[in-house]
Amino acid sequence: MASTSPSELLERARAGHVPSIARLISLVESNVDDVTSILPDLYAAGGHAHIVGITGSPGSGKSTLVGRLVGELRSRGSRVAVVAVDPSSPFTGGAILGDRIRMQEHALDPGVFVRSMSSRGALGGLSRAVVEAVSVLDAAGYDVVIIETVGAGQGEIDIVRTAQTTLVVSVPGMGDDVQAIKAGVMEIADVHVVNKADRPGTNKTVLEIKGMLRFGPHPEEGAWQAPVLETISADGTGIPELADAISAHRAWLESSGELPRRERLAAARRVTTLVQELMVAQLTQPEGEEAFSRAIDDVAERRIDPRTAARELIQELVT
Ligand SMILES: Nc1nc2c(ncn2[C@@H]2O[C@H](COP(=O)(O)OP(=O)(O)OP(=O)(O)O)[C@@H](O)[C@H]2O)c(=O)[nH]1
Ligand SMILES: [Mg+2]
Numbered sequence: 001m002a003s004t005s006p007s008e009l010l011e012r013a014r015a016g017h018v019p020s021i022a023r024l025i026s027l028v029e030s031n032v033d034d035v036t037s038i039l040p041d042l043y044a045a046g047g048h049a050h051i052v053g054i055t056g057s058p059g060s061g062k063s064t065l066v067g068r069l070v071g072e073l074r075s076r077g078s079r080v081a082v083v084a085v086d087p088s089s090p091f092t093g094g095a096i097l098g099d100r101i102r103m104q105e106h107a108l109d110p111g112v113f114v115r116s117m118s119s120r121g122a123l124g125g126l127s128r129a130v131v132e133a134v135s136v137l138d139a140a141g142y143d144v145v146i147i148e149t150v151g152a153g154q155g156e157i158d159i160v161r162t163a164q165t166t167l168v169v170s171v172p173g174m175g176d177d178v179q180a181i182k183a184g185v186m187e188i189a190d191v192h193v194v195n196k197a198d199r200p201g202t203n204k205t206v207l208e209i210k211g212m213l214r215f216g217p218h219p220e221e222g223a224w225q226a227p228v229l230e231t232i233s234a235d236g237t238g239i240p241e242l243a244d245a246i247s248a249h250r251a252w253l254e255s256s257g258e259l260p261r262r263e264r265l266a267a268a269r270r271v272t273t274l275v276q277e278l279m280v281a282q283l284t285q286p287e288g289e290e291a292f293s294r295a296i297d298d299v300a301e302r303r304i305d306p307r308t309a310a311r312e313l314i315q316e317l318v319t
Contacts, residue, residue, distance in 0.1 A: 046138035053163030086118035172201035
């Protein structure tokens with residue numbers, strides 16, 4: 001396949017050829033020049049997938065839940081792709097191995113695609129790599145693209161922002177919930193999942209989350225009310241209801257006009273990030289390097305302030 005051109009790859013990926021999809025994700029991730037030519041077609045082909053983010057504390061059962069959800073969505077006739085974001089934690093290897101094992105029952109299903117991503121090897125940051133992989137999977141015609149990530153910090157929250165519908169997974173027991181609330185993860189939930197509902201304390205956790213939601217801003221007419229659902233992903237209990245809630249949220253996004261609003265926000269974030277990246281990249285090009293190094297000297301020796309130097313550099317680069 002080494003000789004396959006990017007546009008041929010895109011054609012095959014759109015026809016559902018799994019190795020081409022995988023190869024295309026790697027190409028787009030590595031950001032090589034010859035992929036630039038297919039980006040317009042790639043982007044134009046997307047916009048149909050329902051992008052679902054799943055986050056929650058380590059070990060809350062996200063991967064098990066995703067495995068179940070994939071099974072449920074498949075039985076409803078959807079093609080499903082999963083991007084499992086590997087947290088940059090020391091447990092990484094184990095987590096990925098575990099995810100592979102959990103997804104094994106879907107390994108032979110051509111309607112399921114699974115990709116693990118780590119910060120290692122993600123040029124330009126993990127968040128960008130995820131966005132681009134999702135673009136490829138969307139263009140390849142998957143009906144649902146699930147992003148699984150550990151809700152550990154701002155980086156993860158940025159990743160989850162890529163999603164149209166966000167699930168936050170909690171488990172019975174106070175500690176985790178308090179942590180999630182502190183980290184600002186709870187606010188981004190469109191659907192709350194209390195997993196491991198076979199454990200004691202489930203009711204209490206459900207009530208805590210519902211209580212927290214009541215303290216939020218008074219909901220406007222027609223606003224989405226995040227449901228709090230119980231699941232046992234170990235045996236599949238509550239998974240059909242969860243799939244229903246996910247499609248109900250998508251339907252609400254469409255009927256309320258919230259979907260185009262979110263798409264606009266996402267587009268703004270992407271373009272802003274890329275403008276920054278492209279600008280910074282210019283500074284290390286031969287044309288930019290000299291001006292850059294001059295500006296650095298001027299700032300270091302306090303002949304000019306950093307903001308003025310940056311403004312002047314931008315002006316120089318865009319003219
Ligand atoms: N009792 C119980 N255990 C569960 C349930 N769902 C998952 N588990 C167990 O919880 C452990 C962690 O599950 P994972 O699916 O790997 O959790 P995760 O959130 O993906 O973990 P990380 O990706 O490492 O953050 C495993 O031992 C699962 O078998 C459940 O509903 N009930
Ligand atoms: Mg996991």
